[in-house]
Amino acid sequence: MTKYHYTVSVLVLFIFLSSYIPVNDPLDRIISSFEKYLSERPQEKAYVHTDRDFYALGETIWFKTYLTAGPFHQTSTLSNTIYIELIDTGRQIIKHHKIFSPDGFASGYLTLPDSIPPGSYLLRAYTNWMRNSEEEYFFHKQITIVSGIEEKGENEFPKDVIDLQFFPEGGNLIEGLMNKLAFKAIGRDGWSRNVTGEILENGNIIREFKSNHLGMGVFAFIPEKGKNYQARVKETGQTIQLPNSLASGILLSVTNSPKSNDLLIKIQSSKNSELKQVLLLAQTRGLVGATSRIDLSNKISFSKIPKKEFPSGITQITVMDEEGNPLSERLVFIDYQDQIQISVNPDKMSYAPRDSVHLDIEAKDQNGNPVIANFSLNVVDGGQIYLDENGETIQSYLLMSSELKGHLESPGYYFNPENQDREEALDLLMMTQGWRKFTISEALEGNIAKPEYPIEKGITVKGKLVDKNQNPLAAGSVSYLSLFPFPDSKTAQTTEKGSFELTDLVFFDTTKLVLQGKAENGKAGLILLDTSYLFPKIPNNQPLFNSKKAALPKSFLSESELRKNSNKAFDLDNSEYLLDGVEVKGKKIEPEYTGPKIYGEGSVKVQVAGNPGLENQQHPLELVRGRVSGVQVSGNGSDWKVLIQGYGSIKNGTDPLIMIDDIPIDIKSLITIPVQDIESYTVWKGPDTAVFGSRGANGAIGFYTRKSINGKSSIKQEAETLVLKGYQVQKEFYSPKYPVQNINNPKPDRRATIFWEPFIQTDSLGRASVSFYNHDIETEVFGQIEGLSTQGKIGVGRFSYKIEK
Template sequence: MMAYLKINKFSSTVFITIFTILLFSFSPLSNPLERIIAGFKRYITELPQEKVYLHLDRPNYSAGETIWFKVYLTAGSYHEPSLFSNTIYVELINSSGEVIQQDQLFSREGFAAGQLELDESLPSGNYLVRSYTNWMRNADEAYFFHKQIKIWNTQDPINNALSDETIALQFFPEGGNLINGIMSKVGFKAIGMDGLGKVVSGKVYEGEKEVATFESNQFGMGVFALMPKEGKKYTATIENSQEIVTLPKALDSGIILSVTNSPTTADLLVKVQASENSTLQTVYLLAQTRGIVCASSQADLSKKVSFTRIPKKEFPSGIAQITVLDEAGNPLAERLVFIDHQDQMTITASMDKSVYKPRERVQIDIEAKDKEGNPVAANMSLSVVDGSQVALSENKETIQSNLLLSSELKGHIESPGYYFNPSNQDRAKDLDILMLTQGWRRFTIKEALSEKVTDPEYGVEKGLTIRGVLTDEKKNQPIESGTVSYLSLFPFPESKTAVTNSKGEFEIQDLIFFDSTKIILQGKTSNGRIATILTESSYSSPQLFYQLYSDFTQPSALDQNFLTNAAVRLAIDKAFDFDNSEFALEGVEVRAKRIDQPSNISSTYGAGTVQMQVAGKPALENLLNPIDLLRGRVAGVQITGYGESAKILIQGVNSINSSMEPMLMVDDIQVRLESLLTIPVQEIEGYRVWKGADTAIFGARGSNGVIGFYTRKDLGTDKKTIQQDAALTMKGYQVEKEFYSPKYPADISSLPKPDQRATLFWAPNIQTDSSGKASVSFYNSDAEHLINGEIEGISGGGKPGSTKFNYTIEK
């Protein structure tokens, strides 16, 4: 039997072949499809989804180095560079889930570049780079960009490898449920304690009877067939394990949805089958990709089974969600499939030779083309690293795998680049198994069926925001209908005014300023009288739900070579800069008398050994907690760890030999570390450190040294007080720094200093011209190894692309 079916895709019409007993028809007045389609259109129109992707120069770093990154911000179903948000947040998070560094970057038409400068005292461990916009906070935190990296510190002991071989085994029936009496595909996934897939094989039992076997791929995933029977229980065991895992319970009545996505055919084969006792007569089929409804239809299930083919050309590249619904629009079964038209941007990198000399100039010619071979204007970033220190995995995440795959699925995707690497022959089969075992995280049918889109809690940020309260200091009351005026002269003159609400609150939005900038705020009542402004100086970072594994294993041979060179690299960075003609001086002794700046701190215990003023210094005021004020800034004070797990030692006989921490004080009152961490840095006027003979005033209490923090007397809670026309220094957008790359002259004999850069070159802002071409050049290091390069980017039309290249350095 053959019928013709109209497919919803921007008014296009295609023919679909119907197999076995199937009757499709449209009935706009009685089916829920039009409501669902309208709902999806509302979502992609009123709540366009933004995505952030960061290209990092490499995956491994040592404490004290700099992480260089490029930000790609896209919006909408076609991943076009976003013109919505201008503010992008980038955070560094430790293995305890604490945000230890945060910066705001200004997005110019969907692009930004920046850096995270790592403290030299960071302990070795797994860290997370997270990025998002304020608009993205309206969705699940899972939408944010997450990238796990390793940071090594040569002074830290390295933990041993994980010894626990516990494996979690999960099963995922195709479509969502097992139905008694119907043969179904069952996906499975085996995960170890480190969150990575484990290769397993095993058996499935019906009671005591073996009914199926299974074997995973390299990522611990696989699929097998099973027809459950009424009243039977199904379990599974893994080879060489005594653990018994129970499979999901089969339903007595319902439907199954099965989709065959063969890379050799142009269509998806969709099968819908109902159980013999099912009362369902009519169901609806809906297929969508990133909110774009590509196909919808009504099916007659009176004969219990139906087949249909949907042309893949109806879908854009990416994950398609195929859903079966009842007449009320309730989802009955769901299946994800990946459509790969291989229509992404193609990037090529060319050099005039494959072998270069140390410190020789290298030029790379870059060309970007679309699927048809036409030149493409694109924005790109380039990283070149020493292959003997840093590995660029062939299967690492790229902008292509992130936008089309990782950002659409729940949970960690191991080696996402594997599914886009043409050299992996089984990638299409393994990708379909991934679709069976990973959860869908986009907006749902239920949301699409709602009558209206929920008003977003978080708005699109076109600039920075200053918030606060206007108060009458004498009456200690908020001022309603007052005005707060803002003035800034850098980077350009700008002034704005906000009116306070009934609680005296105000917001001045869409401000553009960079680094630590002085601004002027003035508050007035409705009758023109000068009033006091309390500005909020704290930022509430979104809660972290991403699972970051804290276990850190022994370094590999490549990691060990990286660590061996770490100290040398840091010394080189500090010792000289060819561009500025700066040289390191050795054996220089400077004798001088210290002149202390006037301090507002008053302490019962005197001046102490070291004094540090915090208030009025933006670089200090914008740190996350009081302990960070000392980290790397006071000689003889050693801090490891973060938050409540931080360890503080002051050099001296007692503190080093007995590993005892110093006494902590706030306003001359002894406190515990956890109490100290509750105080915002913005409330601290300064601190003092007592060590050596200066601790005698504390008696035995001060035997391990003393650190005292002193709060500002002009502040309340987390607000900064401003009176009259007050100049206030605020932290603005991060200023992008230039990656240091030496420029060697023809005669390098006069430049004996070693050059062992791990990242030879980093270029975050490459723009191809109308012919799709661009060129960059740089100088090699002293490495005599294989050099690896990586280019990533996106076209103006939202087509991502990436490529890798390599060459060799020999004398």
């Protein structure tokens, strides 16, 4: 046995099961290509831990982001910017935030408007660097949002139609050899079906098959030349044709027993095969663990590969011909169970309502040594929130889901030690789920495309500098200035087309900063921002949403209504109380009206100036989206669509009238209007649109800018200063405190999420602790903690306690 050593970020060991490797061997080319891929295109992965999976309108999604890079899932030192988006079923981005993540960990929140429709939404997370790969490499999580009123009717799918798919081990059925054939049964809704059935040979039953509860199973049989094979599903009577078998080829079979320290590899060739020798390669996340030349002069070969040569995760085993062309492939999952062992111990197992809870947390490795790691913790009311023990966790995502194609049902099931069949089920998943990593064919071709999207250490601002006639200003300059969190200034020169780009800027939502442009002669120019690059398009052919409804306890709906009503009566600040009715006499001072002067007050008027939640938006239409009843706003960048509820004119289409200071403009021109220059906006709908005549058939929206002393609109000044939206400013989760003197606070406390802590750092002894207060409801409380060490070790832990009087 000859050992070769390569260094990527740590030592990588290659085991060659035979000693002879000729010059220019395809194995050498593949190994070199994998090394180059890991060096030039290290893969980042983003994982998002949320406080729960479903919410009521108006609530807040609290989240923690974990960003890793490389094959060992170490915390990323590449990108500092993570993009978080909330996407509806129409593939429109409802919320978009930039999160600052200088060390691989960050937290944030998404406030859900009351005006969006209830239903399924997608939480998407990615970095600019991740955009060099497919959309499937982004993090996706489905979120359910309810209105607080029990929804009637569900999507019903036919129960008698099943899609039964077959997957020969290694890729092909070979005539005359004993083949293993895995299968997967799913319904019209995309979720698994438990099935039983029969294999028919020219109409005769030759064997039976049965799936596990996740719709997967496997059976063995020998296909013979000239015979036709079908599968009949007993539950539906459907008959499905089995894959065609090949007259000649290679059969790869892998035995991955959890009780063995080795992978057992069996390679067979058919009797009429002329192959005398094949190549074997096994790799995990680009780390090559074993290569070998296999002698097939006797038509069969057995090999053992020690599992210790691979990190935990999915290993791809490939058999190739002597030119390096893949003949057969198999995925296996190697699990050393080397994740962080987390124990969470409440100081009591039963508490009173509003009682103080103290949790002691301890993290150890598999050998019992303390681990320094960063965790996030969610604690929820089990009567309102269903905490799915088989749902996605940081462990299942980084080690499995992020490596595979398609929707994975109950990914946490395969890592839950309470599930006795999880290892068997995991091996079935490896045989039936698609692979999406860098392939052997790509490695042989050396096809590593040059990255289109660079690594971002900060925020990127792109745009064009133009004169008052919209002509590009070449050889001009655009300057950036910010004073917080530290003084920073940068200048970019414009190209021949007037384009500019400022990179690695660090500023936050509430920071005052300026962006100014000057032509080559020193005269001020106008800056047209380009935000289209911020929003990666969502492929239309990609199924993002599954149709299965979230497990939603009815108590969540009733409690969310009670929470909403109590919040109307009590301020969230515990220092304020509901007072008895008092009579207040005085004279109302009418503020100066800053809305339309020509077309009246309209249907809805919204003040923007002085409202930080509105002033920090990036596009004028973001001020309207989700805030005005009957107005639907969708789109991003320079592509926007507005539909105002009511009867539109066929002649005039469906686009409403858009105005700036009562002057009609094209909707695409709104991108040139800084939100910070907008004082207010007004919406006309229904009968109020009559003032516009036929122009207002589809409604109207008017934006009104701040006025300078001489009464002229600041938006029309030649020298333009823009204020931009930066990283989201962190906000603390609201957790009331009930000391003895405040235990009888009259405000009802019905929190669904009792506690959320995104940053728990264990010390050198692997220990940490947190404290919080319970709510009012007698219930069982469930908690989940998950996280990561800087070295890439993953941990997930759960605990529970009761609240009772």
